[in-house]
Amino acid sequence: MKAAVTVCLVGEARQGPFVYHGDGPEEALAAGLAGAAEFGLDGVEVFPAGGEQLASLRLAGRLAGAGLRLAAVGSGAGWLRHRLTLTHAERAVRDDARDFILGLVNVAADLGAPVIVGSMQGRHEGEVSRADALDHLAEALSDLGRHAHARGQELLYEPLNRYETNLFTRLADAADFLRRRGIAGVRLLADLFHMNIEEADPAAALAAAGDLVGHVHWADSNRRFMGAGHTDAAAAARALASIGYAGWLSAEVFPDPDAATAARMTAASVRQHAGRATA
DSSP states (O other): OEEEEEEEOOGGGTTSSOSBOOSSHHHHHHHHHHHHHHTTOSEEEEEOSOHHHHHHTOHHHHHHHHTOEEEEEEOTHHHHHHOOOTTOSSHHHHHHHHHHHHHHHHHHHHTTOOEEESGGGOOOBTTBOHHHHHHHHHHHHHHHHHHHHHTTOOEEEOOOOTTTOSSOOSHHHHHHHHHHTTOOSEEEEEEHHHHHHHOSOHHHHHHHHGGGEEEEEOOOTTSSSTTSSSOOHHHHHHHHHHTTOOSEEEEOOOOOSOHHHHHHHHHHHHHHHHHHHHO
16 A cells, blocks of 8 residues: 655645645645655655646656655645535536536546545535435546546545535445446545444444555545544554555544644655554
């Protein structure tokens, strides 16, 4: 398994759970690449303002120069900045949301990375019933999944906790949805912070999701680096090993007490628990 830290390139998200921030995207990216390389991580997961910004950063050369890879790309700025969701009542807004994600997919695919759909999934409320929202979500994920697959990547769908969405909060329900709707090209992002809220047994949930697990947010129960809360990291790592998961353990965590500590402790926890899990 590979270790990554998150890098936020969006000023409005400075208070969010990202290890590296900065006064601007260039500063944030430079800090994230330097920190990830210093502490022996394998890559970074970035949270950009959109596809154009991501393309402008010349990431391929900068990643290669730092000896790093791009783990994944977050799409949450589409919601944070533009209030776009895939389940909005208005078709035009849903189309704009899909176009925003497609713009990221096109750039991320050239960098060998998947795009995450988290907050942009939206929720059912008002005139949008749950059935309507799930139909909208299935249509969008199917389309985006096909597009990502055609570019040699997959899309990552992230179940969130109950305070952030009312669509899917548990891995098993999201997995069942993808399978029943025949949605191809989409796998699950398993975020251990959300799972500590929603899952009775996070490790068992990971094992049950099996090969649909495509990415992991390696975050403790308090959204700090793994080891700072009460998550059973060893059990989670064993579960991932049992399903043959060899992907990213990415720290979407607060820089608490500081970014350097969060990055260093993430690297240490991945080495410790991924090593134990596969021994």
